[in-house]
Amino acid sequence: MTEEKFFYSLLRETDTIFKQSPIYSFQKERGFNWNYAICETPIQKYKALLFGLNWGGDDIDTQSEYPRSDKANRNWNFMSTSRKYFTKYLNIENENELNYSNLCFFRTPTTKPLTDKDWSLSLPLFEKYVDYIKPRVAILMGTTGVNVLMRHEALVNLERFEKSTNGRRSFAYRGRLFNRYKFYCVPHPQSRINSKVREQLWSDITDHKV
16 A cells, blocks of 8 residues: 555544544534644654644644645744754654654644543554554653653563752653654653753663764
């Protein structure tokens, strides 16, 4: 199956599952227009996968078209501060070398309205997406997502790395996603942590020396 055919197949399945989810009923009852999306970038097999928790935003229509290279939004603000780490520790020079998606395909302005059932319904969709890509590494931006993955037994061999500065602790993780893919998790670029601590955490999870 081609990348585009896979995308539309997963999109149809996501539509069916979304309409069974608590968040679908929740947003319908309140007149919201949250919907869902699969990915922001064209699917690139075996390339690294970068992902967050879920799609943010409000009153955004359902994704309906396969993302094209010339239309993909690659002006990711967080990459302006993270690019040096991707280059130094993962040998990824720019955003065009990445797949980008989210753990939960269902869109909400914040993750607060998502119930455990929403995560349970969406996670198999994300797993199908990951299995199709077979990424060389999956990188989660933001450590709160680790709790979701652990709750749903989606991570194995998890290691936690901790650094402290001025009494504040920061964490990073590595393990195996779905017991098949190399997994790294680093603090979100917007998290307020010391730059030396951030550098050390990237170094720790990738076994580099700083």
